[in-house]
Amino acid sequence: MDPRQIRPRRRWYGVAIGIAVLFTLIGIGGFVAGIVTATNSVPGFDGTYTGKQESSVQLEAGRKYAVYVPETAATDCTVDQRVTSTSPSTTFSFTRNGEQWVHVTNLSVGTTGAYTINCSAPTYAVGPAPELGQFAGGLGGGIAALMGLPCLGITIGGIIALITGLRRSSHKKRLLASSAPTW
Structure with a gap:
């Protein structure tokens, strides 16, 4: 059996990894922006x-x-x-x-x-x-972005990868069952 026949395609694993990496990068960017905001409030x-x-x-x-x-x-x-x-x-x-x-x-x-x-x-x-509110908001927002966004991205990516794996496995079993000789 050709692995390219199995649905969903393997590219969904790449989408899952891409989402996790993207959210992590956005979280790091949010942290840097928060620190800059806090520093500028001094x-x-x-x-x-x-x-x-x-x-x-x-x-x-x-x-x-x-x-x-x-x-x-x-x-x-x-x-x-x-x-x-x-x-x-x-x-x-x-x-x-x-x-x-x-x-x-x-x-x-x-x-x-x-x-x-x-x-x-x-x-x-x-x-x-x-500006204590700006200082606390920048620092708190930066830490929240650093902690929250990567966790969210990894969770979403993990769910996509899990569903992709389960659906691929199920589809592979159906393809094998339909191509098996009947006696």
């Missing part, structure tokens, strides 16, 4: 200032700002009375230029202008407030 600094002295910082109304200090530094900061200062609800730290920075306070102002800030840390930085 805030930049509008300015870095010498601590233990008052600094004039330009702040715009309507923007959310944050004060960052090196991780090992004291976190006592005083701000101009016209600035609304609140403590962050969660701890957020990140590495920039080989130094670990910590988010210590949030700032907002009603009017654009120059405001005075003084922190007891040797240096401090002012920049946009961190």
Whole structure:
């Protein structure tokens, strides 16, 4: 009997492998995209200032700002009375230029202008407030893509390969039975 007569064709095994490989590659791509999203959500600094002295910082109304200090530094900061200062609800730290920075306070102002800030840390930085939702979403989404999509692709590919094998076996038996001599 010619194996080419058996249905479904062997190419379905290739389709099963292709689906598993494709979903794995998409999962890896999703992980990379998630990590890039999380990395891009780490805030930049509008300015870095010498601590233990008052600094004039330009702040715009309507923007959310944050004060960052090196991780090992004291976190006592005083701000101009016209600035609304609140403590962050969660701890957020990140590495920039080989130094670990910590988010210590949030700032907002009603009017654009120059405001005075003084922190007891040797240096401090002012920049946009961190986008924690974007950071967590990028990281979580990337991990979910890395874990979920390859598993889904392998499952779908496995089911296709299993059904193909069972149907080929059944068809082969029917072909052999129909070609067997009847006595």
